[in-house]
Amino acid sequence: MRAVHFGAGNIGRGFVGLLLHEGGYELTFSDVSSTLVDAINGVKQYTVHEVGDGGTDTVVTGFRAINSAEHPDQVIEAVAGAHVVTTAVGPTILKFVAPLIVSGLALRDPSSPPLQIMACENAINATDLLREDMKTVAGNTWDALEGRAVFANAAVDRIVPAQPEGAGVDVTVEPFFEWAIERPPFGDVPPNIPGAHFVDDLAPYIERKLFTVNTGHATTAYFGAQAGVEKISDALADPAIAAKVDAVLEETSALLVDKHGLDPQTQAEYRATILRRFRNAALPDTVWRVGRQPLRKLSRHERFVGPAAEAADRGLGVDALLGAMGAALVFDDAEDPQAVELQRRIREEDAADFTGSVTGLDPAHPLFARVQDIVEARQAELA
Numbered sequence: 001m002r003a004v005h006f007g008a009g010n011i012g013r014g015f016v017g018l019l020l021h022e023g024g025y026e027l028t029f030s031d032v033s034s035t036l037v038d039a040i041n042g043v044k045q046y047t048v049h050e051v052g053d054g055g056t057d058t059v060v061t062g063f064r065a066i067n068s069a070e071h072p073d074q075v076i077e078a079v080a081g082a083h084v085v086t087t088a089v090g091p092t093i094l095k096f097v098a099p100l101i102v103s104g105l106a107l108r109d110p111s112s113p114p115l116q117i118m119a120c121e122n123a124i125n126a127t128d129l130l131r132e133d134m135k136t137v138a139g140n141t142w143d144a145l146e147g148r149a150v151f152a153n154a155a156v157d158r159i160v161p162a163q164p165e166g167a168g169v170d171v172t173v174e175p176f177f178e179w180a181i182e183r184p185p186f187g188d189v190p191p192n193i194p195g196a197h198f199v200d201d202l203a204p205y206i207e208r209k210l211f212t213v214n215t216g217h218a219t220t221a222y223f224g225a226q227a228g229v230e231k232i233s234d235a236l237a238d239p240a241i242a243a244k245v246d247a248v249l250e251e252t253s254a255l256l257v258d259k260h261g262l263d264p265q266t267q268a269e270y271r272a273t274i275l276r277r278f279r280n281a282a283l284p285d286t287v288w289r290v291g292r293q294p295l296r297k298l299s300r301h302e303r304f305v306g307p308a309a310e311a312a313d314r315g316l317g318v319d320a321l322l323g324a325m326g327a328a329l330v331f332d333d334a335e336d337p338q339a340v341e342l343q344r345r346i347r348e349e350d351a352a353d354f355t356g357s358v359t360g361l362d363p364a365h366p367l368f369a370r371v372q373d374i375v376e377a378r379q380a381e382l383a
């Protein structure tokens with residue numbers, strides 16, 4: 001069994017690649033970083049180090065890497081002969097990997113079992129986004145190619161921090177992991193991924209993950225950065241920040257309970273587990289990684305505006321979420337192009353234009369005016 005995984009970065013090596021290896025797949029990583037590709041091809045094995053309570057080391061073998069910028073034909077050939085394709089490149093990069101997968105499908109033997117495709121990104125229905133990108137690329141060949149693949153959305157959860165200089169191909173991760181995958185697209189033959197959880201309806205899982213883990217994480221990062229703290233675990237050690245994160249998670253939990261009928265006690269336990277994970281001091285995770293790409297994080301279906309808009313529609317509280325969005329507006333990292341753009345735009349744009357284009361909210365939506373107030377408050381501080 002063969003798998004091609006796009007994006008050999010933190011989660012690619014520290015989680016998706018690891019589980020595919022454990023499922024018996026021979027693994028081809030595809031990445032655009034020549035340093036990373038050379039490093040992967042320079043070793044026969046790498047170690048995934050779990051740090052924190054109960055952490056163990058696992059050795060991954062049976063992989064190679066291809067630089068898709070230099071050797072797209074090799075990637076296309078690997079896709080054509082693969083059983084599984086996964087991605088962990090970031091939601092904004094899916095459109096760049098789509099052409100390679102489409103070309104791989106075109107080369108694929110039509111009598112082969114359908115290629116099983118899963119985008120493992122922090123986004124609602126990321127695989128559907130990839131499929132749409134592929135459809136656009138394929139144009140009028142899509143009808144012929146579509147049947148050569150099946151597409152399943154997925155929710156992946158494991159904190160994998162940026163790796164320290166000199167770590168090589170090894171990856172430091174937290175012990176916890178969860179991978180929920182839509183089952184129906186696979187019919188009777190789901191991929192063999194030990195530890196993955198196949199579900200009939202992914203919506204409650206991906207929303208619970210994105211609006212609890214990622215909303216809480218980003219809130220910790222933005223308030224932490226504002227307080228001048230570097231590490232996520234240190235940010236949560238500040239009682240004032242911890243209280244703000246708790247308040248945000250109370251709001252998203254109320255929405256999730258209301259919308260998906262989750263058991264409030266189970267959701268409270270899920271929250272507590274997540275906060276314990278964030279507090280893992282052995283994990284060298286920073287506010288800069290977790291806060292990265294603030295414009296993406298402030299967009300319409302993401303971890304702040306997504307739950308806040310739905311909570312406002314249902315008459316539920318959103319004050320804490322608005323407070324966290326206010327902290328996101330302050331996030332400034334010279335090495336993060338989106339943070340730089342955010343800081344430029346909030347200084348230059350009219351508050352209503354900024355609110356509309358960053359959040360994607362309709363001006364008639366009840367949340368719009370409240371976000372605009374926060375934008376105006378930040379602009380007043382900057383004036």
Ligand SMILES: NC(=O)c1ccc[n+]([C@@H]2O[C@H](COP(=O)([O-])OP(=O)(O)OC[C@H]3O[C@@H](n4cnc5c(N)ncnc54)[C@H](O)[C@@H]3O)[C@@H](O)[C@H]2O)c1
Nearest residue numbers: 007009010011031032033088089090096121122158159160
């Ligand atoms: N790190 C985590 O804790 C974590 C957990 C769950 C989900 N995720 C999600 O996984 C995705 C990747 O996150 P990450 O933390 O591993 O980031 P990362 O930056 O460590 O890895 C991304 C990799 O993608 C590569 N890449 C960029 N453009 C590419 C292209 N066109 N083709 C192939 N590879 C390309 C980069 O070179 C990099 O190696 C994101 O969507 C993220 O939200 C991350």
Ligand SMILES: O=P(O)(O)OC[C@@H](O)[C@@H](O)[C@H](O)[C@H](O)CO
Nearest residue numbers: 122156157158159160214217290
């Ligand atoms: O990857 P992002 O930028 O969407 O979000 C940053 C972190 O919150 C995220 O990577 C978490 O570590 C991960 O989602 C945990 O499963």
